[in-house]
Amino acid sequence: MECLYFSAGRCRSCTQMPVPYVDQLQAKADHCATALAQFPELQFLPPQASSESGFRNKAKMVISGTTENPTIGILDADGHGVDLRNCGVCAPELRALFPVIERFIKELKLIPYDVPKGKGQLKHVILTLSDTGAVMVRWVLRTKKHFVALRDSLPQFLELLPRYSVVSVNFLPEHKAVLEGEEEIILTRRTTLEFGLNGVPMHLRPQGFFQTNTEIAAALYRQARQWITDANPASLWDLYSGVGGFALHCAEGGRRVQGIETSTEAVAAAQVTVEEMGLENTTFTAMDATEFALAAEQAPEAVIVNPPRRGITADLAQWLNDSTVQHVVYSSCNSVSLARDLAWLDKFTAKQARVMDMFPQTNHYEVIVRLERTAA
Missing domain, CATH: 2.40.50.1070 (OB fold (Dihydrolipoamide Acetyltransferase, E2P))
Known part of the structure; x- marks a missing residue:
């Protein structure tokens, strides 16, 4: 991609603009593999490419x-x-x-x-x-x-x-x-902007958060849904759920789904979809993810976490280790905090990962990882 603003030095936000896109994508895949090299059983799926221009929504x-x-x-x-x-x-x-x-x-x-x-x-x-x-x-x-x-x-x-x-x-x-x-x-x-990713209606309120690359967001949710479908848990938590993308994509077959998000705006938006789709077993609650987990009387079979760049808390990692949760799907925008958190989750084994290029023309990317419990 060529950009006259970058060439003229007027904007340098897209730091990788001079690099051919295929090389950008490979560099991100290599960076992620290096960051997670301490997990030898981790298999990397092919990275998910984005449109290299016009992708920002x-x-x-x-x-x-x-x-x-x-x-x-x-x-x-x-x-x-x-x-x-x-x-x-x-x-x-x-x-x-x-x-x-x-x-x-x-x-x-x-x-x-x-x-x-x-x-x-x-x-x-x-x-x-x-x-x-x-x-x-x-x-x-x-x-x-x-x-x-x-x-x-x-x-x-x-x-x-x-x-x-x-x-x-x-x-x-x-x-x-x-x-x-x-x-x-x-x-x-x-009052809400409606999206229709993968046939799932999702709503965004003015102060809510939505991924900036719709194409890759849809692919990210499809990947998580595939892993959850394969595991087929009866119950699922989506922690740091935002407007509910992961939870809503995995709410099928009568599965009990609970979304947890601190933003009341995001929870209200997710609830609109719950009502539209008639998802009787899906609920969203405005609460801190760690506080919710530590106060819960019973653990689900599977958990999806999509934390901010700082990652999950040590307390949440310890709770997951000590719980009866069997499957974890971790979506991260920071491979450094992800590597730390995967090391904390020592009762689980990271099995598969996939780089999702949410941010072409930059060094940033999203990565999603599937973990399975390997120790009691």
């Missing part, structure tokens, strides 16, 4: 410049805007919306936030694309000065968006390097 764009000439992209080292609206890793459908965003900035006279001066109103626009073609647009403001203008322009804005789209306004009053604040007002009647 999410665009987190900083708005800078002026009302008359806004930039949509990132900030340079001095805090000034760098326009990246033709970024090649963003899905074409998202790039097509940037002129619409610019139009409404100008028509509504929205004032971009000036980071060096700490003045202005519009900080970011966060766009998420569903595989159904719908989008979620989140305007991030410093104060509520422009809120009425955005609310009142909603009918005109929706006319230029795909059907079933969601629009919200988020408020970030603090001057700090984060993307969003705690307060969010959804402007549309529709």
